[in-house]
Amino acid sequence: xxxxxxxxxxxxxxxxxxxxxxxxxxxxxxxVPYYCYHPGIGVDGSCRVCVVKIEKMxxxxxxxxxxxxxxxxxxxRDPEVVEARAGVFEFLLVNHPLDCPVCDKGxxxxxxxxxxxxxxxxxxxxxxxxxxxxxxxxxxxxxxxxLMLNRNRCILCTRCVRFMREVDGDAxxxxxxxxYGSEIATFSEEGVHSLMSGNLMDVCPVGAITTRDxxxxxxxxxxxxxxxxxxxxxxxGCSTSAWLKAKPEWAKGSQLIRITPxxxxxxxxxxxxDIGRFNYHWIEGDARLRRPMQRRGTALEASTWxxxxxxxxxxxxAAGSPDPASVRFLVSAHASTEELFVLKQLVEGLRGxxxxxxxxVAWTRTAKNxxxxxxFTIPATDAPNVNGARDLGYRVxxxxxxxxxxxxxxxAIEGGRVKALYVLDPGPEGSxxxxxxxxxxxxxxxxxxxxxxxxxxxxxCAGADFVLPGAAFVEKDAIYTxxxxxxxxxxxxxxxxxxxxxxxxxxxNVAAALGLSLAYxxxxxxxxxxxxxxxxxxxxxxxxxxxxxxxxxxxxLQSSNPSERWKWDFMFQxxxxxxxxxxxxxxxxxxxxxxxxxxxx
Amino acid sequence: MSFHPEMEYAPAKFHRSExxxxxxxxxxxxxxxxxxxxDQVVTRYPADQRKSAILHALYLAQNQxxxxxxxxxxxxxxxxxxxxxxxxxxxxxxTMFYTRPVGTYVLNVCRTLSCALLGAxxxxxxxxxxxxxxxxxxxxxxxxxxxxxxCLGACDRAPVVMVNDDWHEGLSPEQCATFIDDIRAxxxxxxxxxxxxxxxxxxxxxxxxxxxxxxxxx
Ligand code: SF4
Ligand code: SF4
Ligand code: FES
Ligand code: FES
Numbered sequence: 001x002x003x004x005x006x007x008x009x010x011x012x013x014x015x016x017x018x019x020x021x022x023x024x025x026x027x028x029x030x031x032v033p034y035y036c037y038h039p040g041i042g043v044d045g046s047c048r049v050c051v052v053k054i055e056k057m058x059x060x061x062x063x064x065x066x067x068x069x070x071x072x073x074x075x076x077r078d079p080e081v082v083e084a085r086a087g088v089f090e091f092l093l094v095n096h097p098l099d100c101p102v103c104d105k106g107x108x109x110x111x112x113x114x115x116x117x118x119x120x121x122x123x124x125x126x127x128x129x130x131x132x133x134x135x136x137x138x139x140x141x142x143x144x145x146x147l148m149l150n151r152n153r154c155i156l157c158t159r160c161v162r163f164m165r166e167v168d169g170d171a172x173x174x175x176x177x178x179x180y181g182s183e184i185a186t187f188s189e190e191g192v193h194s195l196m197s198g199n200l201m202d203v204c205p206v207g208a209i210t211t212r213d214x215x216x217x218x219x220x221x222x223x224x225x226x227x228x229x230x231x232x233x234x235x236x237g238c239s240t241s242a243w244l245k246a247k248p249e250w251a252k253g254s255q256l257i258r259i260t261p262x263x264x265x266x267x268x269x270x271x272x273x274d275i276g277r278f279n280y281h282w283i284e285g286d287a288r289l290r291r292p293m294q295r296r297g298t299a300l301e302a303s304t305w306x307x308x309x310x311x312x313x314x315x316x317x318a319a320g321s322p323d324p325a326s327v328r329f330l331v332s333a334h335a336s337t338e339e340l341f342v343l344k345q346l347v348e349g350l351r352g353x354x355x356x357x358x359x360x361v362a363w364t365r366t367a368k369n370x371x372x373x374x375x376f377t378i379p380a381t382d383a384p385n386v387n388g389a390r391d392l393g394y395r396v397x398x399x400x401x402x403x404x405x406x407x408x409x410x411x412a413i414e415g416g417r418v419k420a421l422y423v424l425d426p427g428p429e430g431s432x433x434x435x436x437x438x439x440x441x442x443x444x445x446x447x448x449x450x451x452x453x454x455x456x457x458x459x460x461c462a463g464a465d466f467v468l469p470g471a472a473f474v475e476k477d478a479i480y481t482x483x484x485x486x487x488x489x490x491x492x493x494x495x496x497x498x499x500x501x502x503x504x505x506x507x508x509n510v511a512a513a514l515g516l517s518l519a520y521x522x523x524x525x526x527x528x529x530x531x532x533x534x535x536x537x538x539x540x541x542x543x544x545x546x547x548x549x550x551x552x553x554x555x556x557l558q559s560s561n562p563s564e565r566w567k568w569d570f571m572f573q574x575x576x577x578x579x580x581x582x583x584x585x586x587x588x589x590x591x592x593x594x595x596x597x598x599x600x601x
Numbered sequence: 602m603s604f605h606p607e608m609e610y611a612p613a614k615f616h617r618s619e620x621x622x623x624x625x626x627x628x629x630x631x632x633x634x635x636x637x638x639x640d641q642v643v644t645r646y647p648a649d650q651r652k653s654a655i656l657h658a659l660y661l662a663q664n665q666x667x668x669x670x671x672x673x674x675x676x677x678x679x680x681x682x683x684x685x686x687x688x689x690x691x692x693x694x695x696t697m698f699y700t701r702p703v704g705t706y707v708l709n710v711c712r713t714l715s716c717a718l719l720g721a722x723x724x725x726x727x728x729x730x731x732x733x734x735x736x737x738x739x740x741x742x743x744x745x746x747x748x749x750x751x752c753l754g755a756c757d758r759a760p761v762v763m764v765n766d767d768w769h770e771g772l773s774p775e776q777c778a779t780f781i782d783d784i785r786a787x788x789x790x791x792x793x794x795x796x797x798x799x800x801x802x803x804x805x806x807x808x809x810x811x812x813x814x815x816x817x818x819x
Contacts, residue, residue, distance in 0.1 A: 133619045141618040145610035149618075174686040176620070176693035187685035188625070188671045189618050191610075 006072035021063035021074055022050050032076050033085070033114035035092075035157040035205045037064035040270035041166050047157050048088045049114065053078045060084055082118075089119030095130040096206075097152045102137060105207030107220035111155065132183055140210075144191025146198060146274055147209055151183045154208035160184060160200045167271060168196045169374035184208070195368055195378060198277040202260060202270070213278050214258045218245045223257055225550035227493035230480065231259070231276035232334060232384035232473040233428070235400045237482035238268035238276055242474050242493040244550060254550075256280055256474060256494060267482065273368075273378045280474075282428045283494075287456045289469035290498025300467060305499065305509070312451065312466050313513040319420035319449045324351050325358065326419035328409060330438075333363035333383035333396075334427030335503065336478030337487070337539070338526040340385070340392050342507045342518060343424065349516040360409045361389045361396050362425075362432035379483055383431060384473075387481040391537065400483045404433075413441045420449035426470045426503050429456050439463040453506055468510075469500035476502040477523050477547040487538045491547040623692070623700035626670020631680075635661045639680060651681045655691055659698055668699040696750040703746040704739045706784055709763040712749045715756035720774050724760050725749060727777035745781070758796055768795040 002017040006024065013028040020043065025032045035047040045065035052063045055073040060081060063074070075081060093115060100106040132151035133139045143149035156175065161184070165171040172192050176185045186192055192200065200209045225244040230237050238261060245257035259280055261272035282288075292308040293300045320327040331343060347355030363383035370378060381400045390396045397405045412418050414437070425432050435458075441447040442463045452461045453468040461467045474493040481487050496502065504526055508518050520526050528543035631639060639654070639661055646653040658680050662673040669692055671685075678685040692698045696709065710716075710725045725736060728747055732740045739746040755761045758770035764784070769792045772780060783791040 133616070138616060140616060142612050142615040148615070151618075171684045172686050174684075174690040176690055178690070178694045183620070185618075185620060185686070185689070187674070187689050188622050189620060191612070 004068050004070045004072075006068050006070070006074060008074040009077055015068055017068075019068050021052060021054070021061075021066045021068055021072070024068050025052075025063060025074070025076060030076055031117070032063055033089075033110075033118050034064055035110065035114075035155060036159060038159050038163075038203055038270075041159060041162045041203070044158055044162060047092075047155070049085060049092070049118070051081060051084050051088070052076045053081050085118050086120045089115050090123055090125075092155050093119065093123055094125050095152070096155065097129065097136075097139075099136060099153075103150075103153065103207035104210045104215055104219075105153075105204075109207065110205040130180070140215075142189070142191055143209065144186070144193055144197060146211055146213065146278065147192055147200060148212060148215055149184065150208050150210070153206045154184050155206055156182055156184070157205055159203040159205065160209060163196075163200060163203050164192070164194070167199070167375045168194050169371035170194060173200075195273045195275065195370060196271060196374075196376060198274045199261070199271045211258075211278075218243075218257045222246060225254065227474075227491050227550050228262055228548040229474060229493060230384075230488045230490040231272060232480055232490060233276045233279060233382065234273075235379045235381040235384060235386060235483040236267065237384055237480055237486070237488045238262075238272040239264035239488075240272055240276065244493060254494060256284055267484070267486065267488075268376070271376050273376070275368075275378070279428065282456060283472045283474060284497070285456075287429070287458075288497050288500070289455060289457055289461065289467060290500055292469060292499065293461075293464075293467040295465045300462065300464070305501075308466060308468070309509060309513045312468075312510065315449055315465065316420055316422075316451070316514065323419070326417060327358065328412065328418045328421050329359040330406075330409060330421060330423045330432065331359055331361055331389075331394075332423075332425035332427050332432045333361055333381075333386045333389055333404075334431050334473070335385060335389075335424055336426075336473075336476070336480055336490075337385060337388040337392070337530065337542075338478055338523050339424065339426070339503045339507060340389055340394065341526055341530050341533075342504050342511070342520070344392055344394075345518055346507060346511045346514075346516060349511065349518075350514060356393055356395070359394060360404070360406055361386070361394050362404045362406060364431060364433045365403055381483065383427065384480040384482065387483065387485055388479070388487075391481060391534075391539070406433075410437055413438065413447050416446050418447055420451070421447055422451045423453065423460060423464075424470075424503065424507075425452070425454045425460075426472060427455075429458055435460045453503065455500070468506050469496070469498065470503040470506055471496040471500055475500075476504075479527065479542060479545060481538070485538060487542065487545075489545050489547055491549070493550065621700075623669060623671045623674065623689075626672040629662070629666070629670060629672040629676045631661060631676070632665060635665055643681070652683050652687070654681050655683075655688065656695075659688070659692065663698060668702050670700070696748060699746075702739065702743075704742075704744045706744060706764050707746045707748060709748045709750040709753070710736075711751070711753045711755075711759070711761045711763070713752035713756075715759040716752075716761055719759045721760040723774035724762070724772055724777055727774045728762075728781065731778045731781050744785070755795065755797075764792055767792045769793050770796060 003014050004017050005012060005014045008025050008028055008030055011028055013024050015024045015027060022032055022034055022037055032050050032052065034050045036044040037050065043065050045062045048062060050063045051060040053075045054061050100112060133141050139150045139152045140148045161173050161175065164173045172186050173184060175182050177183060198211055201211045223243045223245050227242045229240055229242050231240045241260050241262045242256055243258045244254040246254055259277050261268055261270060263270050291302045292305055294303050294308055294311060316327065329347065344356060347358055351358065363381060363386055365380040366382055367380055368378040379400065386396055386400050390399050413421065421438065439459055442450045450464045451466045452464040453470050454461060455470050455472050473490050475496040477492045479487050479489050502523065504523055508520055511518050527545060530539050531541065531543040534540065639658055642657045643651055643654045658677045659669065662677055663669050666673065674688040674692060675685050678688045692700065708728055710721060712721050729735055732745050732747065734740050734747055736747050736749045753761045753763050755768060755770055760772050762769045762772050767789060
């Protein structure tokens with residue numbers, strides 16, 4: 001790596017050649033404000049708040065667009081800089097409505113934070129503010145299916161414009177009426193139609209772009225905890241943060257309130273798609289299974305685990321004892337590697353080495369509608385762990401590149417050769433595709449016994465004899481192998497609802513009921529066993545994977561963007577929201593040029 | 602209709618922007634003649650910078666139907682291979698693009714410094730009073746449209762009015778009423794024209810964009 005060394009505020013800083021002065025300052029822990037710069041999109045140099053003084057240069061320079069050179073002497077504290085910067089901040093607020101109390105960004109807003117730090121104490125502006133679309137919240141206008149836009153708050157940094165152009169690949173946002181009346185707009189007010197639209201809320205440094213999903217639902221200080229986890233809604237496996245809103249004291253537990261991307265240079269950079277971001281309501285929705293159920297006559301009745309387990313054993317043994325091969329399994333590729341590993345041991349324990357042939361793996365594929373030039377492709381496979389299943393020896397055909405082959409299972413079921421079917425699907429509804437043929441077979445009696453271990457009350461569950469409530473991906477520590485073959489960790493953010501259990505636990509209990517003892521008392525145990533069973537593979541280190549626990553959240557900045565996250569930790573110590581204990585940085589053991597980013601193994 | 606898998610799009614449910622939009626308009630394509638003109642103009646730019654032809658492309662569309670509709674902007678976007686939002690950005694910036702039908706004569710009154718000092722504001726007022734319209738409007742006969750614009754580059758002959766593609770220099774507020782009558786009577790002959798052009802003595806050819814396009818309504 002070719003490096004250059006420069007001096008910023010008297011501090012010697014060595015950075016990679018080609019870095020901008022702003023990046024160098026951020027890495028050195030020197031506070032320089034910025035709005036139009038975002039590490040994930042191109043440099044624009046339009047907001048002017050990042051000005052610094054560079055020796056031998058006639059005028060102040062924008063540090064975001066100035067490449068570091070050897071021997072450069074930069075000052076961010078020179079009175080000239082301080083004054084110019086304050087002037088820029090005064091202008092940024094000339095038309096800004098300052099409606100922070102009703103603004104969704106309030107509390108995690110770079111405009112607030114930087115203005116407090118670098119701006120003048122008050123404004124000399126006594127003309128009326130420029131107003132678009134109405135005063136106050138009336139100015140929130142439709143901005144497509146997922147977003148709202150408030151042009152009064154916009155500071156015209158053009159991050160959103162550049163995000164759409166450079167990352168999404170379809171420049172749907174632009175500036176119209178350039179001049180004093182400049183405003184962010186989509187063509188004919190059609191709104192943003194993109195599977196990446198949620199990222200616009202992240203890149204917007206003010207409350208101008210908000211998501212309909214999160215708008216007015218919570219404030220940063222009501223979301224005390226955030227968990228680093230991994231999205232499991234497709235085979236990409238983006239690193240994400242799950243935000244937890246504290247419930248009022250009288251309610252138990254915390255609530256999943258939003259999901260934001262977490263920087264991971266190898267997988268998703270700073271972004272995530274809208275499917276992963278917005279499709280989480282099922283996790284805490286009404287359709288969740290909270291208690292085990294069993295069929296009595298035509299109705300499914302709620303039951304308890306200790307009642308269900310022996311009955312399930314009896315039913316499976318009765319169905320399967322004439323021919324063990326007539327007990328078949330259908331597992332969704334939403335199952336974690338731990339679950340697949342335990343399931344494999346279960347069938348091999350009961351049926352011997354060929355046991356895996358009785359398990360079919362299912363997933364779905366959906367073409368994602370994206371512009372040709374996009375820099376973020378969302379894979380077609382809607383499940384996170386097809387590769388995990390393949391690595392464990394399951395039959396997955398073409399894997400992520402193709403559709404599952406359930407023909408064999410279907411012929412067997414419809415031909416009456418399957419006496420019991422056990423379905424494991426911890427994914428959202430529809431994640432194993434069309435299952436009406438299973439329901440039909442069960443109804444007609446061709447399939448005498450149907451057991452479903454899942455998370456949602458689906459048609460399949462409604463037709464089952466036993467329903468075992470499992471855990472969704474944010475409710476358990478688990479690993480998944482994405483389409484690049486990376487073994488990634490998704491941490492437990494909330495507890496499974498009611499009597500629902502983590503799926504590995506259910507499988508271990510079912511195994512025990514069937515007389516097979518699998519000595520696992522935690523998912524850690526399983527990962528250690530997995531590591532031992534697969535030395536020399538990507539899973540050899542599985543036992544050491546650490547999972548995060550809810551940590552006190554300071555801001556979205558902190559989770560989505562390492563250079564901003566870094567700043568949050570080192571710059572805003574005395575600013576609201578008040579910083580708490582931070583497990584992300586406590587074990588760093590050093591301060592200085594280090595970005596406290598925990599890359600997912 | 603939304604293609605978005607997770608969220609229903611029901612724009613009517615939410616407050617819509619008050620921004621003034623171009624009419625949706627009838628389906629628009631260039632006439633074969635204009636298409637040929639565009640195809641020829643676009644060769645002047647490197648293939649990867651087709652976007653640079655945007656002003657030519659817009660003039661062709663505007664001259665073809667008199668003003669620009671959303672459909673026309675979409676067509677231009679397809680022609681120069683950018684998004685309609687890029688085109689709307691440009692259209693909304695330049696005062697010489699119209700998103701509403703305009704009169705036969707568009708009176709562009711300069712309101713920048715030199716002209717303002719010599720009474721441009723009153724010129725606008727007088728013209729408006731004579732025609733019974735405000736800036737941005739078209740008179741009832743569809744003959745005149747009044748627009749305020751920034752510097753026309755003829756500051757030494759202020760106040761200046763640009764009428765369609767021609768100049769009229771030194772229009773004092775007092776002359777406004779007779780100026781209108783004069784245009785009504787003599788058409789283009791009523792304009793003083795650009796003094797620089799006259800001094801150069803050349804009947805300098807109008808730029809491509811100024812030549813009437815096929816199907817021109819002007
Ligand atoms: S809407 Fe937000 S991201 Fe877009 S220009 Fe305005 S402030 Fe910047
Ligand atoms: S691309 Fe896939 S993994 Fe990433 S957020 Fe979207 S659904 Fe989740
Ligand atoms: S961050 Fe440098 S000019 Fe905006
Ligand atoms: S100020 Fe009117 S033409 Fe320049």
